[in-house]
Amino acid sequence: xxxxxxxxxxxxxxxxxxxxxxxxxxxxxxxxxxxxxxxxxxxxxxxxxxxxxxxxxxxxxxxxxxxxxxxxxxxxxxxxxxxxxxxxxxxxxxxxxxxxxxxxxxxxxxxxxxxxxxxxxxxxxxxxxxxxxxxxxxxxxxxxxxxxxxxxxxxxxxxxxxxxxxxxxxxxxxxxxxxxxxxxxxxxxxxxxxxxxxxxxxxxxxxxxxxxxxxxxxxxxxxxxxxxxxxxxxxxxxxxxxxxxxxxxxxxxxxxxxxxxxxxxxxxxxxxxxxxxxxxxxxxxxxxxxxxxxxxxxxxxxxxxxxxxxxxxxxxxxxxxxxxxxxxxxxxxxxxxxxxxxxxxxxxxxxxxxxx
Numbered sequence: 365x366x367x368x369x370x371x372x373x374x375x376x377x378x379x380x381x382x383x384x385x386x387x388x389x390x391x392x393x394x395x396x397x398x399x400x401x402x403x404x405x406x407x408x409x410x411x412x413x414x415x416x417x418x419x420x421x422x423x424x425x426x427x428x429x430x431x432x433x434x435x436x437x438x439x440x441x442x443x444x445x446x447x448x449x450x451x452x453x454x455x456x457x458x459x460x461x462x463x464x465x466x467x468x469x470x471x472x473x474x475x476x477x478x479x480x481x482x483x484x485x486x487x488x489x490x491x492x493x494x495x496x497x498x499x500x501x502x503x504x505x506x507x508x509x510x511x512x513x514x515x516x517x518x519x520x521x522x523x524x525x526x527x528x529x530x531x532x533x534x535x536x537x538x539x540x541x542x543x544x545x546x547x548x549x550x551x552x553x554x555x556x557x558x559x560x561x562x563x564x565x566x567x568x569x570x571x572x573x574x575x576x577x578x579x580x581x582x583x584x585x586x587x588x589x590x591x592x593x594x595x596x597x598x599x600x601x602x603x604x605x606x607x608x609x610x611x612x613x614x615x616x617x618x619x620x621x622x623x624x625x626x627x628x629x630x631x632x633x634x635x636x637x638x639x640x641x642x643x644x645x646x647x648x649x650x651x652x653x654x655x656x657x658x659x660x661x662x663x664x665x666x667x668x669x670x671x672x673x674x675x676x677x678x679x680x681x682x683x684x685x686x687x688x689x690x691x692x693x694x695x696x697x698x699x700x701x702x703x704x705x706x707x708x709x710x711x712x713x714x715x716x717x718x719x720x
Contacts, residue, residue, distance in 0.1 A: 402423060402434060402443060402720050403423060403425040403426065403427065403428075404425075404426050404427070404703075405423060405424040405425050405426035405427075405703055406423075406424045406426070406703040406704040406705075407421050407422065407423055407424075407697065407703065407704055407705050407706045407719075407720075408421065408422045408424075408686065408697050408704055408706075409421060409422045409454065409455060409456065409686060409697070410686060410688055410695040410696065410697060410706045410708075410719075411456045411457050411458045411463075411688055411695070412458060412688050412689065412690045412693050412694070412695045412708070413458035413459055413460060413690050413693075414690045414691035414692070414693050415459075415460050415461060416437045416438060416439060416440075417437075417438050417439070417690070417693045417710070418435055418436065418437050418438070418458060418463075418484070419435070419436050419438060419458075419695050419706065419708055419719055420433060420434065420435040420436075420446075420456035420457075420458050420463055420465075421433070421434055421456065421695075421706045421719070422434075422453070422454050422455075422456070423445075426703070430450075430451075430452060431452045431453060431454060432445050432446075432447075432452070432453045433445070433446045433447075433453040433454065433456045433463070433465045433467075434446070435456070435458070435463055435484065436719060436720065438708065438719075443720065446463055446465060446480075446482050446489070447467070447480065447482065447489055449467065449470060450470065451467050451468050451470050452467065452468065453465050453466070453467040453480075454466050454467070455501065455502060455503065457503050457504050457505045457514075458505065458690075459505040459506050459507055459512060460507050460512065461483055461484045461485040462481060462482070462483060462484070462505055462512050462531060463481070463482050463484060463505075464479055464480065464481045464482075464492065464503040464504075464505050464514055464516075465479070465480055465503070466478070466479060466480075466500065466501050466502075466503065467480055469491060469494070469496065472496045474496070475496040476496065476497070476498060476499035476500070476519070477499045477500055477501055478491050478492075478494060478495070478496070478500050479491070479492040479493065479500045479501075479503045479514065479516050480492060481514065481531060492514055492516075492529060492531070492537075493527070493529050493535070493536040493537040494536070495518070495520055495536050495537075497520065498518050498519050498520035499518070499519040500516050500517070500518050500519075501516065501517050502516055502517050502549065502550060502551060503515065503516040504516070504551055504552045504553050505553065506553045506554045506555060507555070508555045508556050508575070509556075510530055511530055511531060511532065512530065512531040513528055513529070513530050513531075513553060513575075514528065514529055514530075514531060514553075515527065515528045515540070515551040515552070515553045515558050515560075516528075516537075516551065517548065517549050517550070517551060517560075518537065521539075522545075523543065523544075523545060523546060523547050523548075524547040524548060524549060525539050525540075525543065525547075525548050526539070526540045526541075526548045526549075526551045526558065526560045527539055527540070528540060528553070528558060528575070540558055540560070540573045540580075541571075541573060541580050543562050546562050546563050547562065547563070548560050548561070548562045548571075549561055549562070550592065550593055550594065552594055552595045552596050553596065554596045554597050554598065555598070556574055556575040556576045557572060557573070557574055557575075557596050557598075557599075557601075557618065558572065558573045558575065558596075559571065559572045559573075559583070559594040559595070559596045559601050559603075560594065561591065561592050561593070561594060561603075564582070567588070567589075567590055568590050568591060568592050569582050569583075569584075569591050570582065570583045570584065570591040570592070570594040570601065570603045570616075571583065572596070572601060572618060574618075581621075583601050583603070583616040583618070583621065583629065584605075584614065584616050584628075584629040585625070586625070586626065586629060587605065587629075589605050589606050589607070590605065590606065590607050591603050591604070591605050591614070592604050593642065593643060593644065595644055595645045595646050596646065597646040597647050597648055598648070599617050599618045599619040599620075600615055600616070600617055600618075600646055600669070601615065601616045601617075601618065601646075602614070602615050602632065602644040602645070602646045602651055602653075603616075603644065604641065604642045604643070604644065609639065609640045609656075610640065611640050611641055611642055612631050612632070612634075612641050613631070613632040613633065613641045613642075613644045613651070613653045614629055614630065614631055614632060615629070615630065615632045615646075615651070616628050616629040632644075632651060632653075632667065633665070633667055633672075633674050635674055639655070639656045639657065639658060640655070640656045641653050641654070641655050641656075641665075642654050643685065643686060643687065645687060645688045645689050646689070647689045647690050647691055647692070648691060648692075649668060649669045649670050650666060650667065650668055650669065650689055650692060650711070651666070651667045651669065651689075652664055652665065652666045652667075652677070652687035652688070652689045652694055652696075653665055653687065654684070654685045654686070654687060661681060661682070661683060662683040662684055662685045663676050663677075663680075663683075663684050664676070664677045664684040664685065664687040664694070664696045665677070665687075666687075666689070666694060666711065677694055677696065677709050678707070678709065678716065680698070682698060682699050682700065683698070683699040684696050684697070684698050684699075684707075685697055685699075692710065692711040692712045693708065693709075693710055693711075693712075694708065694709045694710075694711060695707070695708045695709075695719070696708075705718055705719070705720075706718075706719040706720070707719060
């Protein structure tokens, strides 16, 4: 049995080759480079944009225990902390020249977590939509016809809701839709499409909203199973469906959903070595997700939607998880001997390796 598994893993690796602000309105100036010395410690929660390409991640200093967000241009090697404020930073998101993250605003005593934004080209940095009485978390960012739009979950009302805002707009954000008595969490955005999860009759389901048409709905009403952690690219939404160990990545095409709802959603991949699947991300024609093999190892997979070829991003016996993708650039967290570390791979030219 072990020999068969090794042969299958080898085949998948070969197959991979073919897969194919000082105010809320205007951030204030900051240093263009805070530091180029990355401290020793665990790295987690990577994000990526093909502009650069640039990779962001959480870096915990093993000496101080403080976690900060760092970003690296993989071409120039320029590496910097997003902000020198002495506070924990987490959950980075990237798009074009913008990065967002969550941190506690130390300038306001008793403040909750706030979303911050930095323009990596100009160095401007500041709070996105300052609201000290509300906790802001889980930001995602994308470009649309009017600029950069950010979505996040926000506790300013009785329940947590998803809010969105254009960077530079003079407001504290707009709720995507009312959901009385229900928490909305885990948002993502691409262009004008926002997705998130919320409970329906006590079961988590994935929803979407089109900012242009204001169309809103559930992405898959044909299943009673739990749906969480959505990601969107174009008309395609991927998400984890199922419970416990029995979860699969599903995909729904929103264009088909408007025409033939019954065929708009299906399981993404049912190939060999498939047990539990979770934590999907999508960019254009490629999807990445975390998969648990029969040997109980977490591995990051990538699938080409055009050919339906799927493979491991790299062959290794250690845990890999939290994959993210942008136009063929994949990043993930890998459980090394001493600390978790971020790795990356360019599926377009084959470049890959440890980030720092």
